[in-house]
Amino acid sequence: MQEQEIQIPNYFPNNVCKENTTLVHSGEDYFLRARNIILNAQSVIHIQMYIFENDATGLEIINALKEAACRNVEIYVLLDGYGSYSFPKLIIKELKQLGINIRFFSPFFSGNNFYIGRRLHHKIITADGTVALIGGINISDKYRGTSTENPWLDYAVQIENGETATQLEQLCLNIYFKQKRTHKIILQSVFYSNKETTVTVLQNDWLKRNNEISIAYVKSVQKAQKEVVIVGCYFLPGRRFSKVLRKTAKRGVKIKLILSGISDIPLMQRATYHLYSSLIQNNIELYEWNKSVLHGKVALVDNKWTTIGSFNLNHLSSYGSIETNVAIESIKFAKTLASDLNTIISQCERITLEIIKRKSSFFSTIANWLSYQFVRTTLIIITYISYNRFLNKYREEN
Known part of the structure; x- marks a missing residue:
């Protein structure tokens, strides 16, 4: 595709x-x-x-x-x-x-x-x-x-x-x-009257060939010059976006991930834990929110570009569910969000390799790896079943 x-x-x-x-x-x-x-x-x-x-x-x-x-x-x-x-x-x-x-x-x-x-x-x-x-x-x-x-x-x-x-x-x-319809619904970007702000409706419905949100995440991080801040619940990105994060961090762009310290899906949280060491070793900063369950899906790039909506950085949102976000290019809006995220970060626990080593054991490391493999495989199977049913239905109707 x-x-x-x-x-x-x-x-x-x-x-x-x-x-x-x-x-x-x-x-x-x-x-x-x-x-x-x-x-x-x-x-x-x-x-x-x-x-x-x-x-x-x-x-x-x-x-x-x-x-x-x-x-x-x-x-x-x-x-x-x-x-x-x-x-x-x-x-x-x-x-x-x-x-x-x-x-x-x-x-x-x-x-x-x-x-x-x-x-x-x-x-x-x-x-x-x-x-x-x-x-x-x-x-x-x-x-x-x-x-x-x-x-x-x-x-x-x-x-x-x-x-x-x-x-x-x-x-x-x-x-x-x-x-x-199997083609995407065309939605134009809307410009504010001050010509300094645009807002765009982004859709992700891979089965109907819409993957705007996924592409927007990749392209915005690839173009980042200074800083990327992501609030990510159920954070289990695919290989492509993980590679983009690593390359962007290698260029010297500061990347901060605000992740779940408390989750309503413990298995997903363990799967995310499996990625921690690799992310930190690639100069990506990790922060855990522990005051409540984290459910946000937000990205802020260079204090200018923002996306907020229903899209999670995982296989299910990318290839299974129908998702809608808005992307906002506005220094004013981004400034408000940046202030809020900085306040959140100040209340988070910064995760380092030393903390991971202190909290980990042989059994927890194995459990995290197994959780990662199980969750990834399950999400792939679920989305394949959905795709196969949709394809058969489409063939019957046409």
């Missing part, structure tokens, strides 16, 4: 818009914004979520949707069939009775099929084509936190009054109505 070029078009007046982007944190920051977007919607709402839990946070969003439905707002909710498998059928019935359109993407069990591998990993909320929230935050108490527990560390971007919100709404619409 040939590599796709991600090109930012030349500046054109009709592509200029007065668009605001705001960095959003997990916790009350995100969920207050989400609720306000829903309650202020006038015509249409789209929600596409990997995980939508029936807890206090989920019920608050559900109630907001019910209020919007009573105002005759058109609502479309698309939940992943695996991530939101436990979403109650009774609530689905209630929402449908109010006129809310809700369905599952690839139900885990459907007829004679068992769906695995290809998942809708989106975390997107849009309203009226004028405002959107996009990032890595699911609808769940875990991402909001409580009086006794910190929220999972994650990020999103709120985009207001711009073409990007319209593009995201159209993307959600296409996926909700199962628009049958």
Whole structure:
């Protein structure tokens, strides 16, 4: 499969818009914004979520949707069939009775099929084509936190009054109505009115020949001149991106990885541990966040280019799931994010070879290696099953 070029078009007046982007944190920051977007919607709402839990946070969003439905707002909710498998059928019935359109993407069990591998990993909320929230935050108490527990560390971007919100709404619409296409949806970069900022919607759906996010990560790190900071949960990059990181560090570019000190998937965390020594030996700085589960998916390059969204640096996101990020070229936005990440780093544990040696034993080293081999092999098998099913279906339809 040939590599796709991600090109930012030349500046054109009709592509200029007065668009605001705001960095959003997990916790009350995100969920207050989400609720306000829903309650202020006038015509249409789209929600596409990997995980939508029936807890206090989920019920608050559900109630907001019910209020919007009573105002005759058109609502479309698309939940992943695996991530939101436990979403109650009774609530689905209630929402449908109010006129809310809700369905599952690839139900885990459907007829004679068992769906695995290809998942809708989106975390997107849009309203009226004028405002959107996009990032890595699911609808769940875990991402909001409580009086006794910190929220999972994650990020999103709120985009207001711009073409990007319209593009995201159209993307959600296409996926909700199962628009049958095997070519990528073309989305133009949007230029701010000050000509110093661009925002681009990036898609990754390898089965439909979209791998913009993967390519953007590779190209942005390859072009880095000073510093790359990556927040990576479930960090298990492929050989290509690992090679790019090593080469970039060898050129003298400072690379900092903020990784999970606490993970909701211990096996994945052990697999990531297997990479630690090699990364450090290649002059890549490692920092572990230990105050809560780390769930963020963020990159910052040279304090100018940023990407935030649902995409993880692993095989599943690259070749299995449907992912959407936004890429923002803005010194102002990057400065805000850089300040936040520096604060995070100051609260992390710096991982060195001495610390690894002190914490490791023969058995833990073997366990990490086995975890790495098992997770890598499992992800490859899962994505192959998904690809094979999709290819057969495509052949039948054509």
